[in-house]
Amino acid sequence: MNSETVPSHQILDLDTMQQLLDLDDGELGLLQEMYVLFRDDTPPRIAQLEQAIQDGNGNQMGDMAHAVKGAASTMGILKVRALAQILESAGRNGKCEGNPVELVAQLKAAFAESLVELERFIASKA
Numbered sequence: 001m002n003s004e005t006v007p008s009h010q011i012l013d014l015d016t017m018q019q020l021l022d023l024d025d026g027e028l029g030l031l032q033e034m035y036v037l038f039r040d041d042t043p044p045r046i047a048q049l050e051q052a053i054q055d056g057n058g059n060q061m062g063d064m065a066h067a068v069k070g071a072a073s074t075m076g077i078l079k080v081r082a083l084a085q086i087l088e089s090a091g092r093n094g095k096c097e098g099n100p101v102e103l104v105a106q107l108k109a110a111f112a113e114s115l116v117e118l119e120r121f122i123a124s125k126a
Contacts, residue, residue: 031125
């Protein structure tokens, strides 16, 4: 998946958000807990991803990008998932659809944007 396939305005997959609410009978507890885990666990993984790029360690790059992609997929964070998938592929096969350093910068920005949108979504359901 290329990051251009995700409309820039579409940050959250609303179907995933609804599924997470449905798992908790419409309550916010599960979604809030998952938000905190996503918020707290993702930055260290992105930092490790950056370090792997600096070190030229494709395996580590692929592993960290895969972890970010998985977390973003679980939370329904489309742009973060798409960027992480590109970086994962680059780490696994050594070919990148762009500059990895620039892609990580985009990933960081998309992550920050996703937190704002998640907070907004949660507040709208409270």
